Amino acid sequence: MKRPILHSSPRQHGSVLIIVLWVALGLVSLTIYFGQTAMMQYRNADNRMAGIEADQAIEGASRYVTYILRNYATNGFVPNPDNYAAEMAPVGESDYWLIGRDDQSERSEYPAFALVDESSKLNLNTATREMLEALPNMTSELAAAIIDWRDTDDEATTDGAESDYYMRMNPAYLCKNAPFETVEELRMVRGCTPELLFGEDWNRNGILDENENDGSATAPLDNSDGRLDPGLVEYLTIYSREPNTKSDGTNRVNITSNQRQLVTVLTEKLGQQRAQQIAPAASGCRSLLEFYIKSKMTASEFALVADDLTTSSATYQEGLVNVNTAREEVLACIPGIGVEKAATLVAYRKAHKDDSQTLAWVSEVLDQASAVQAGPYLTARSYQFTADIVALGRNHRGYRRVAFVFDNSQSEPQIIFRRDLTRFGWALGNINQNSWTLTQRSR
Ligand SMILES: [Ca+2]
Ligand SMILES: [Ca+2]
Numbered sequence: 001m002k003r004p005i006l007h008s009s010p011r012q013h014g015s016v017l018i019i020v021l022w023v024a025l026g027l028v029s030l031t032i033y034f035g036q037t038a039m040m041q042y043r044n045a046d047n048r049m050a051g052i053e054a055d056q057a058i059e060g061a062s063r064y065v066t067y068i069l070r071n072y073a074t075n076g077f078v079p080n081p082d083n084y085a086a087e088m089a090p091v092g093e094s095d096y097w098l099i100g101r102d103d104q105s106e107r108s109e110y111p112a113f114a115l116v117d118e119s120s121k122l123n124l125n126t127a128t129r130e131m132l133e134a135l136p137n138m139t140s141e142l143a144a145a146i147i148d149w150r151d152t153d154d155e156a157t158t159d160g161a162e163s164d165y166y167m168r169m170n171p172a173y174l175c176k177n178a179p180f181e182t183v184e185e186l187r188m189v190r191g192c193t194p195e196l197l198f199g200e201d202w203n204r205n206g207i208l209d210e211n212e213n214d215g216s217a218t219a220p221l222d223n224s225d226g227r228l229d230p231g232l233v234e235y236l237t238i239y240s241r242e243p244n245t246k247s248d249g250t251n252r253v254n255i256t257s258n259q260r261q262l263v264t265v266l267t268e269k270l271g272q273q274r275a276q277q278i279a280p281a282a283s284g285c286r287s288l289l290e291f292y293i294k295s296k297m298t299a300s301e302f303a304l305v306a307d308d309l310t311t312s313s314a315t316y317q318e319g320l321v322n323v324n325t326a327r328e329e330v331l332a333c334i335p336g337i338g339v340e341k342a343a344t345l346v347a348y349r350k351a352h353k354d355d356s357q358t359l360a361w362v363s364e365v366l367d368q369a370s371a372v373q374a375g376p377y378l379t380a381r382s383y384q385f386t387a388d389i390v391a392l393g394r395n396h397r398g399y400r401r402v403a404f405v406f407d408n409s410q411s412e413p414q415i416i417f418r419r420d421l422t423r424f425g426w427a428l429g430n431i432n433q434n435s436w437t438l439t440q441r442s443r
């Protein structure tokens with residue numbers, strides 16, 4: 001083999017050098033290209049892995065929620081988020097958060113972290129037209145159309161809409177004439193726009209994200225007033241229902257129809273003398289709150305007997321609102337309460353966090369007539385909870401979000417609804433993922 005000509009003319013020397021440079025450059029480009037492809041494949045695999053981890057963290061978190069409900073939410077008790085892991089809780093290399101709600105509607109950096117009590121909302125299937133009309137942004141026409149959508153007949157109420165309206169739509173459909181199965185089903189109802197339903201909270205995390213406060217610059221269209229104007233979904237549920245039995249599963253005593261058994265219960269719990277004084281007030285009461293007020297028993301006496309008594313013969317009481325967890329806008333819809341007293345109730349509740357075992361405290365705030373009027377719509381117990389779970393896999397990648405609705409009214413907590421919300425995008429607020437990790441981890 002001939003040796004390469006290294007000592008020929010300077011011109012030849014130059015061309016060889018250029019060729020060598022080109023070859024070297026080509027090799028470098030190839031190396032970079034393959035390197036990048038390999039890195040991208042690696043990153044993709046890593047992201048996929050992070051996503052799978054996040055999926056598994058969500059399943060793990062949902063089992064943890066079952067555990068919380070089974071152990072800490074017995075007899076309609078609403079678990080305190082301080083007593084369970086709701087915020088950046090680790091599952092292997094992943095973390096999960098439970099996106100909750102709190103009373104503050106002002107802008108905050110990140111959401112509240114807690115389970116969401118479905119009894120804190122107004123029940124779309126039981127609320128009267130007047131109650132629905134009291135919701136923010138609700139119109140009288142939409143409230144009427146909601147009543148027509150769920151009632152079994154095909155006769156439109158005043159300003160309402162039945163099949164003859166929906167059959168003129170393109171595509172045409174029939175009025176449902178049956179209860180709502182999801183709150184989102186409202187989109188089928190005449191006059192309910194996505195704006196009304198979801199408001200400014202485009203990612204449904206209960207806080208004002210940047211794009212939700214920049215007017216028309218990015219979707220959604222918002223009024224950029226620095227406050228979150230939520231949609232109807234914030235205030236409505238279809239899940240709230242309460243078993244009308246004692247915590248041990250046995251029947252309660254109906255105080256309106258069974259005076260003798262009432263006296264027995266009162267005697268057992270409060271003694272014969274008090275039983276004789278208290279029992280007569282039961283006749284004609286439409287709620288336990290009314291009985292509490294009219295009998296003039298003490299709050300601690302009421303706490304002893306409330307679980308044993310009822311004013312209804314139904315197996316389940318549908319759509320009661322938990323006065324200890326409901327937001328102001330929801331309480332404002334309850335007959336006897338209204339906007340002003342709702343604000344007073346919420347302020348009182350915040351200042352007296354410990355008296356919430358029964359709803360006796362409501363009579364401290366409302367005048368007697370208002371409390372009696374509100375009584376049939378209120379409860380201090382909750383049995384259905386949404387766990388809105390966000391998870392991130394390794395290195396805080398692989399964002400996933402799934403909402404589960406749990407029903408705790410049977411002997412075991414059950415998942416009755418599940419929905420993937422990942423497509424709504426980042427729900428953990430406005431802060432950088434890495435600084436989040438540092439600040440939260442160091443707490
Ligand atoms: Ca109807
Ligand atoms: Ca938001």
Ligand SMILES: [Ca+2]
Binds near residue numbers: 216222
């Ligand atoms: Ca916007």
Ligand SMILES: [Ca+2]
Binds near residue numbers: 200222223229
């Ligand atoms: Ca706003």
